[in-house]
Amino acid sequence: MPRIIPFKAVRPTRDKVSLIAARSYDSYSAAQVEARLRDNPFSFLHIINPGYKYDKIISGKERYTLVKNRYQEFKEDEIFIQDEKESFYVYKIVNRDGLVFHGIVGAASTQDYENDTIKKHEDTIEYREEIFKEYLDTVGFNAEPVLLTYPDNDEIAAFIAEVIKERAEYEFTTTYRDTHYLWKVDDSSILKKISGIFSEMDTLYIADGHHRSSSSCLLAKYKKSKNENHQGDEPYNYFMSYLIPESDLKIYEFNRLVKDLNGLSKEEFLIALDASFRIENREQEYYKPSKKHHFSMYLDGDFYSLYLRKGSYEINNALDALDTQILYTTILAPILNITDVRNDKRLDYSHGKKDLSYVKSVVDKGEFQVGFGLLPITTEELKKIADEGLKMPPKSTYIEPKLRSGVTIYEF
Structure with missing residues (x-):
């Protein structure tokens, strides 16, 4: 009440x-x-x-x-x-x-x-x-x-x-x-x-x-x-x-920007991603994800689509199903060694109203080495997280x- x-x-x-x-x-x-x-x-x-x-x-x-x-x-x-x-x-x-x-x-x-x-x-x-x-x-x-x-x-x-x-x-x-x-x-x-x-x-x-x-x-x-x-x-x-x-x-979504590849070459990074994602090079196509568990990536002048591999990731609750959590669990923490997403200075955020052209521009300028685009979280996802007493990763939503x-x- x-x-x-x-x-x-x-x-x-x-x-x-x-x-x-x-x-x-x-x-x-x-x-x-x-x-x-x-x-x-x-x-x-x-x-x-x-x-x-x-x-x-x-x-x-x-x-x-x-x-x-x-x-x-x-x-x-x-x-x-x-x-x-x-x-x-x-x-x-x-x-x-x-x-x-x-x-x-x-x-x-x-x-x-x-x-x-x-x-x-x-x-x-x-x-x-x-x-x-x-x-x-x-x-x-x-x-x-x-x-x-x-x-x-x-x-x-x-x-x-x-x-x-x-x-x-x-x-x-x-x-x-x-x-x-x-x-x-x-x-x-x-x-x-x-x-x-x-x-x-x-x-x-x-x-x-x-x-x-x-x-x-x-x-x-x-x-x-x-x-x-x-x-x-x-x-x-x-x-x-x-x-x-x-x-x-x-x-709106919050896209992620990372300053370096944690010492990996581009090829080593892509191979590491392959364990969890089906990867397709979209070259100059501005690829924006259209389904949950799909991600956009901009790296070295090209856009990539990343599709989470079925069976490579276990979902046990509403937080596990959240794309911001998936990105953290599969890429940011294990590959890029970003474990403190609230305070790590190598990680920055760009809300979805700036769209992927902003992500492309700051990577092309050399301010960041890689950018990731996500789908917005839905109201239903937000409610499920709250109902289960869970907490989203920081910068999961940009709300108007x-x-x-x-x-x-x-x-x-």
Whole structure:
């Protein structure tokens, strides 16, 4: 019984939302960050990069405190205003590729995360969890929702369809040519109904935001330990989420790039691959795999198709059947000696929106020696991994929609 509740969001004024909304900080180059901080005084980047004001790189607790200060200044200047009523927020995104995403912004329970009612498919890194927990504890808000997905539901679909007939509270297009729409719903009877529909579902799944949700769970435990009057309904027991139906989820693959062949010649490498794969040289044909357990490889100016040999690989669970795991088990670890896929500097990743032409270009430049192309993982595969309590290899999925920070803010 997932618990999804409305909340009083802190939001930008309508005239400034397009200026404030920002992508994830890591998605900007240093030059892009500099340009936005220099030219746009309302960018949310000013809040999360407060050292810019002092022309100084600031980190740790000092930075977190300054983030809180900048955020409070935006509120004092009435750039951000908190809604008076608890609300759900219907959020629609039309991206530049024409994909349309519809969902609801609400608050999800950390208890549901802890008891696996909200299921995970990725491992988290403990030190990153702790760092972000400390950050949240200092600043006191979530600014970017965790992306959750739920089984398609006719009642929620009908609710969203009715809401979006009205004029949106926000409608703005980003420089990435994605258009965002937001509607506020604060009718108490409707809020109760929507919460009730979610509570009847068996499970929700994290699509994107594993570290944000796990850090929120750590924060809730910490706050509980410090609060003698803990009741369980305090705001710190929830984290902001954007819930979309499974049919709206768009999953791209992450291709793999490797800097060297672990001391092997090209011929020795191909012979080693032959033990597990049927190999065909496609020469200049841009070969993209069309079936599970088929892979593309670009090596020394040629594309190759790699088909996993039947009987050469044993599948015992959902993880074994995952192409990213197969690539690791048959090539990266035993042949290329890449055993720590999270930290090995010889391995890099390229999400599928960049396609195989990017893989070809960086190999041709000599930045990498070989590249591998994969098929995207499906939503069903993602769910099976989570249902079996397993974890995908890192960079197994590149998931859209990608959300903006600063459009709705959840305080705790």
